[in-house]
Amino acid sequence: MGTSLDVLKHEMVPDHQIMDEEEVAELLATYHISLEQLPKIYHDDPAVKAIGSELGDVIRIVRESRTAGRAEAYRLVVKRPKK
Template sequence: MVDVSQHELVPEHRVLEDSDLEGLLEEYRIKRTDLPKIKTSDPALPEAATVGDVIQITRDSRTTDTATVYRLVIE
């Protein structure tokens, strides 16, 4: 079976550490549940991701070199 997460077109996904998450939520003045969602069935998720984790996705961008987005893992 092919590991989709290793494909060159899939941006880097990593589980955000709790200490980094606190700073992010404070900076944007939001709650964890305010973040966009990503399902556990998404093949690009790291194997270590569990429900309730926040994933940092770093994509290539035409205008700013890279773009970073965050997603909350849901069932």
């Protein structure tokens, strides 16, 4: 069998971090939103699987940006709908 790829080490994959409950509460309060209003990311996304995330987790995605320096995005882990 061939070698496996560590998706988190690929140069095009930004840093993915599971946020703790306190961080999530602060995020939601800061933006005056509910958990369900966050953008979604599927539970079977390779980076989500690689960090050991579970349904309902909130992921912080940190990208390096030439214009902003550092950009953070947030995603709620959800199950992919059946076709």
